Amino acid sequence: MSKRINRDEAYNLLHKYVKGENYLTHSYAVEAIMRGIAKKIAPEEVEFWGICGLLHDLDEETCDWRNDMSTHGPVSVEILEKEGFYDKELCDAIMAHNPLSGKIAKTTLEYAVLAADPMSGFVKAVAQIYPDKKLASVKPKSVKKRFKEERFARGANRQYMMAIEETGISYDDFILIALESMREISDEIGL
Numbered sequence: 001m002s003k004r005i006n007r008d009e010a011y012n013l014l015h016k017y018v019k020g021e022n023y024l025t026h027s028y029a030v031e032a033i034m035r036g037i038a039k040k041i042a043p044e045e046v047e048f049w050g051i052c053g054l055l056h057d058l059d060e061e062t063c064d065w066r067n068d069m070s071t072h073g074p075v076s077v078e079i080l081e082k083e084g085f086y087d088k089e090l091c092d093a094i095m096a097h098n099p100l101s102g103k104i105a106k107t108t109l110e111y112a113v114l115a116a117d118p119m120s121g122f123v124k125a126v127a128q129i130y131p132d133k134k135l136a137s138v139k140p141k142s143v144k145k146r147f148k149e150e151r152f153a154r155g156a157n158r159q160y161m162m163a164i165e166e167t168g169i170s171y172d173d174f175i176l177i178a179l180e181s182m183r184e185i186s187d188e189i190g191l
């Protein structure tokens with residue numbers, strides 16, 4: 001029987017399958033942004049939305065994404081099943097963060113994780129422009145400006161970031177949410 005995973009179990013599971021420091025801090029950042037989004041649109045589900053963020057890349061070091069990007073997501077689902085934590089909402093959200101898995105986002109939760117993933121990397125890239133490389137130096141205006149520069153942080157998919165608007169949150173508000181949420185854990189993520 002599967003049961004809905006709690007935050008401690010999710011944290012331990014993440015650490016069991018993911019060892020790379022960059023992957024871990026990325027997971028914490030996406031968790032923080034997901035919590036920030038949930039506070040606005042799903043206040044009863046803040047912990048669960050955070051967990052979806054925390055575990056979205058659970059299979060990063062297990063699946064063969066370098067050769068086959070479609071495995072990124074389905075392998076996380078296999079891990080959750082094996083560990084007794086299968087949960088449809090969680091698994092659908094994890095799958096939907098990578099449309100190449102074949103799962104297309106349809107719910108607000110799925111759109112949120114699709115958008116939060118690249119946004120975390122994008123905000124980090126903006127912070128790294130500053131001499132102190134700190135989130136404290138980043139202004140929402142600069143995040144907006146850089147968004148339009150195609151060559152800046154190319155890996156951050158702009159279309160996925162814009163998917164936030166499907167949740168009813170504007171892109172401008174999303175920038176504020178992401179900055180504020182990541183600042184709350186700046187020590188943990190080294191920014």
Ligand SMILES: [Fe+2]
Nearest residue numbers: 026056057117
């Ligand atoms: Fe990710």
